[in-house]
């Protein structure tokens with residue numbers, strides 16, 4: 001490489017998800033050849049975001065303030081608490097549904113092999129919150145993976161211990177889907193979770 005800085009840039013770009021050596025190389029050459037202004041803006045925004053975005057003290061989602069606007073907002077129903085694995089899952093629910101309750105973000109899922117236990121997921125804070133008597137329903141929206149299901153099981157136990165009703169998102173047949181093309185696991189899950197009409 002003609003420039004050590006260029007090598008280092010390519011190497012740094014590989015921290016992005018889905019970016020391998022070849023893509024990183026293409027990105028680095030692209031910005032230097034065609035968009036130095038955009039690259040400067042990206043660098044500034046990355047630096048600002050990494051420096052100034054922390055986690056909400058109440059729900060643990062990304063926030064620039066100690067308590068996020070959603071937790072502090074008077075319009076949200078504090079009796080409904082939805083637990084998600086990541087801030088991006090929270091965003092997906094916000095964008096797709098008319099949910100008006102509040103959230104708790106685990107920032108992970110139960111995964112002992114990766115060193116993620118109840119403490120890392122903030123479950124002590126969640127228990128304390130359930131014990132405050134405000135939350136009436138805990139909506140468990142962890143992913144339908146093995147680890148997500150194990151996490152959901154633990155969350156349901158916490159809710160039961162606090163005398164709070166727990167519910168789990170329904171999983172199954174996608175809208176517009178046809179049964180014959182759906183994988184067996186999904187179909188079995190949907191069949192097991194059928195609802196009375």
Ligand SMILES: [Zn+2]
Nearest residue numbers: 056059068071
């Ligand atoms: Zn919050």
